[in-house]
Amino acid sequence: MLPERIVNTFKHIFPNKKDTFIPLHEPSFQGNEWKYVKECIDSTFVSSVGKFVDDFEKELAKFTGSKFAIATVNGTSALHISLLLAGVKENDEVLIPTLSFIATANSVTYAGAIPHFLDSEESTLGLDTEAIYSYLKEIVVLQSEIPINKKTGKRISAIVPMHTFGHPVNMDGIFKISKDFHITIVEDSAESLGSLYLNKHTGTMGKLGVLSFNGNKTITTGGGGAILTQDEELAKKAKHLTTTAKLSHKWEYTHDQIGYNYRMPNLNAAMGLAQLENLPALLEKKRNLFSIYSQAFSSFIEFKIQKEPENSKSNYWLQTLVLERGFEEQRNLILEATNASGIMTRPSWTLLHKLKPFENSPCMDLSTAESLEKRIINIPSSSNLG
Amino acid sequence: MLPERIVNTFKHIFPNKKDTFIPLHEPSFQGNEWKYVKECIDSTFVSSVGKFVDDFEKELAKFTGSKFAIATVNGTSALHISLLLAGVKENDEVLIPTLSFIATANSVTYAGAIPHFLDSEESTLGLDTEAIYSYLKEIVVLQSEIPINKKTGKRISAIVPMHTFGHPVNMDGIFKISKDFHITIVEDSAESLGSLYLNKHTGTMGKLGVLSFNGNKTITTGGGGAILTQDEELAKKAKHLTTTAKLSHKWEYTHDQIGYNYRMPNLNAAMGLAQLENLPALLEKKRNLFSIYSQAFSSFIEFKIQKEPENSKSNYWLQTLVLERGFEEQRNLILEATNASGIMTRPSWTLLHKLKPFENSPCMDLSTAESLEKRIINIPSSSNLG
Numbered sequence: 001m002l003p004e005r006i007v008n009t010f011k012h013i014f015p016n017k018k019d020t021f022i023p024l025h026e027p028s029f030q031g032n033e034w035k036y037v038k039e040c041i042d043s044t045f046v047s048s049v050g051k052f053v054d055d056f057e058k059e060l061a062k063f064t065g066s067k068f069a070i071a072t073v074n075g076t077s078a079l080h081i082s083l084l085l086a087g088v089k090e091n092d093e094v095l096i097p098t099l100s101f102i103a104t105a106n107s108v109t110y111a112g113a114i115p116h117f118l119d120s121e122e123s124t125l126g127l128d129t130e131a132i133y134s135y136l137k138e139i140v141v142l143q144s145e146i147p148i149n150k151k152t153g154k155r156i157s158a159i160v161p162m163h164t165f166g167h168p169v170n171m172d173g174i175f176k177i178s179k180d181f182h183i184t185i186v187e188d189s190a191e192s193l194g195s196l197y198l199n200k201h202t203g204t205m206g207k208l209g210v211l212s213f214n215g216n217k218t219i220t221t222g223g224g225g226a227i228l229t230q231d232e233e234l235a236k237k238a239k240h241l242t243t244t245a246k247l248s249h250k251w252e253y254t255h256d257q258i259g260y261n262y263r264m265p266n267l268n269a270a271m272g273l274a275q276l277e278n279l280p281a282l283l284e285k286k287r288n289l290f291s292i293y294s295q296a297f298s299s300f301i302e303f304k305i306q307k308e309p310e311n312s313k314s315n316y317w318l319q320t321l322v323l324e325r326g327f328e329e330q331r332n333l334i335l336e337a338t339n340a341s342g343i344m345t346r347p348s349w350t351l352l353h354k355l356k357p358f359e360n361s362p363c364m365d366l367s368t369a370e371s372l373e374k375r376i377i378n379i380p381s382s383s384n385l386g
Numbered sequence: 387m388l389p390e391r392i393v394n395t396f397k398h399i400f401p402n403k404k405d406t407f408i409p410l411h412e413p414s415f416q417g418n419e420w421k422y423v424k425e426c427i428d429s430t431f432v433s434s435v436g437k438f439v440d441d442f443e444k445e446l447a448k449f450t451g452s453k454f455a456i457a458t459v460n461g462t463s464a465l466h467i468s469l470l471l472a473g474v475k476e477n478d479e480v481l482i483p484t485l486s487f488i489a490t491a492n493s494v495t496y497a498g499a500i501p502h503f504l505d506s507e508e509s510t511l512g513l514d515t516e517a518i519y520s521y522l523k524e525i526v527v528l529q530s531e532i533p534i535n536k537k538t539g540k541r542i543s544a545i546v547p548m549h550t551f552g553h554p555v556n557m558d559g560i561f562k563i564s565k566d567f568h569i570t571i572v573e574d575s576a577e578s579l580g581s582l583y584l585n586k587h588t589g590t591m592g593k594l595g596v597l598s599f600n601g602n603k604t605i606t607t608g609g610g611g612a613i614l615t616q617d618e619e620l621a622k623k624a625k626h627l628t629t630t631a632k633l634s635h636k637w638e639y640t641h642d643q644i645g646y647n648y649r650m651p652n653l654n655a656a657m658g659l660a661q662l663e664n665l666p667a668l669l670e671k672k673r674n675l676f677s678i679y680s681q682a683f684s685s686f687i688e689f690k691i692q693k694e695p696e697n698s699k700s701n702y703w704l705q706t707l708v709l710e711r712g713f714e715e716q717r718n719l720i721l722e723a724t725n726a727s728g729i730m731t732r733p734s735w736t737l738l739h740k741l742k743p744f745e746n747s748p749c750m751d752l753s754t755a756e757s758l759e760k761r762i763i764n765i766p767s768s769s770n771l772g
Contacts, residue, residue, distance in 0.1 A: 037423060046601055047600055
């Protein structure tokens with residue numbers, strides 16, 4: 001039986017974990033986390049001002065090769081602000097994958113816009129840029145260079161490629177869509193810190209990009225996120241909007257627009273700075289874990305272990321087992337068997353277009369995502385397993 | 387000269403701080419902050435799940451006498467969710483003081499509603515409930531018990547009393563407004579943790595109440611807030627809305643409405659739990675600081691030190707010097723002289739109705755707030771000064 005064979009393989013891979021619960025992803029605190037956090041508490045600067053949040057932003061920019069990085073309270077808030085800065089207005093449509101975490105869709109609604117759902121492809125688990133191009137050819141009309149959805153009459157203002165489980169999307173395809181249809185790119189790189197597309201860090205190729213440091217991510221700040229951009233003006237605006245749009249003054253409290261309380265606290269940034277120092281080592285272990293899984297599961301014909309796309313380097317955030325077509329009915333059996341054995345696994349998110357708040361949102365044919373949803377299983381991915 | 391006399395009095399009060407900068411408010415970490423934060427890091431549960439956030443909520447409920455407390459990422463997010471749960475809908479009007487921090491107004495706009503600005507009174511620095519009652523008598527018409535602003539045609543769905551600098555608003559006046567005009571109360575207690583009105587904790591008297599644990603507050607979690615409510619259904623909804631509206635399931639990711647990523651991280655709650663243990667001691671010191679200031683400045687006829695209202699107990703979050711009418715032109719001179727001497731002071735926030743985003747919002751006569759704005763100076767208020 002397939003589920004039992006999988007469970008036994010896990011037990012073989014991790015002989016020391018036989019009686020231990022193996023979580024899907026746990027953080028690793030092996031470096032200066034405690035030292036910096038203590039230093040932060042000792043300084044009393046634990047909140048919205050402090051050296052750690054500035055240092056964290058600098059080091060994040062350096063690591064990703066981004067000109068600017070603005071730390072936020074979480075990835076969702078970073079997405080919200082990035083969409084606003086990308087020019088998304090009320091009643092616009094924003095193109096997003098249906099195969100994503102709900103933050104991608106929610107942030108579109110926070111900006112007053114409507115998510116328009118796109119299909120994914122097998123090779124990257126991210127947006128199927130060829131199919132999307134053909135779809136847009138059909139439904140988009142350019143009016144003075146503004147892309148309008150012919151069916152709804154609404155402007156399509158942005159496309160949000162999400163690098164699923166850390167695997168980079170086919171960005172060349174996204175660039176072509178952006179250029180030909182005049183649609184702004186906001187990269188949802190919440191899952192892909194450390195992932196490269198043609199040697200460029202994910203999140204640095206769109207007008208804005210977004211990172212997340214939630215507890216289940218490659219590195220964590222407890223809760224946190226960041227906005228990446230190469231444009232100094234946008235960086236300034238991002239900082240302004242995430243800090244209640246307060247105008248700088250020696251004592252006056254004046255705000256020139258509706259802003260947000262989205263600044264990452266210094267306490268959380270202190271942890272993030274230490275995590276960032278260890279990131280190269282964590283990434284190596286996660287890559288190593290992929291090799292271990294690939295080898296251990298190589299004889300299974302019922303599924304493959306998701307591999308980084310060609311021309312890309314993945315951070316292998318969440319290791320993924322993708323069942324071959326025809327084995328869909330095995331998914332729940334495998335989830336039952338592994339979780340019952342203390343090996344935490346989970347399926348894909350429920351596709352966003354199927355959720356109640358988005359039932360009536362526009363979408364293209366989503367048959368590959370529909371199929372992938374039935375075949376994806378995420379398996380334990382913590383760096384300490386590699 | 388008044389400014390110099392004030393500076394000299396500060397130097398006399400704090401002889402050991404002669405060459406030290408005295409901030410407006412700094413946190414105090416004298417208890418288990420390090421211990422709990424380290425325990426949190428060691429457990430690896432630093433993010434949205436963990437024992438500290440549950441314990442923090444329980445202890446917060448116990449301290450305030452609230453049936454339920456739901457920890458959030460900051461006070462602004464707590465206000466946003468509270469307004470939604472109070473039934474505020476798009477295009478409604480929400481009654482708020484013009485003399486408040488911008489979060490009060492911003493959260494109204496996040497809910498899609500319009501802030502409607504109210505005047506304050508000298509005795510509490512909070513809403514002038516008598517003047518407001520008369521104003522509402524004029525502009526409100528009840529249509530099947532729904533309060534409609536006759537001038538704008540919009541529904542007035544909530545009133546948000548804010549306990550300014552920790553001093554409780556005249557809640558009896560607010561209750562009468564709520565009852566007679568069918569307007570729901572959401573208490574903005576961001577500044578008043580530890581403040582009581584007739585022995586009831588601020589934030590527990592409205593349908594929902596809000597706390598803040600920003601770095602400048604009486605206790606801090608780095609960044610954080612909480613929603614208080616006495617209604618179990620609302621508490622459940624608050625938890626649901628602040629955790630992306632995800633339905634509980636052993637592995638599925640399904641969400642039944644537009645939710646928010648507003649959960650306080652366990653790391654921040656660990657700090658909060660330790661801070662809460664010290665809160666009674668901190669409050670005592672802050673009360674003591676008020677006595678010190680009252681005594682030291684008792685001979686000044688140009689201003690008074692703001693005292694807790696009758697029938698109320700204030701947390702004395704921010705100590706406040708209120709200039710008598712006629713001394714308005716001294717405000718900036720005092721701000722200049724004190725800040726130049728390393729004694730941090732600041733004026734009132736710019737009144738909200740004067741800010742660009744709210745210029746066209748409805749408002750009553752705001753002359754007391756207008757006058758207070760020119761006469762308020764917040765002076766150093768850290769617990770360690772008391």
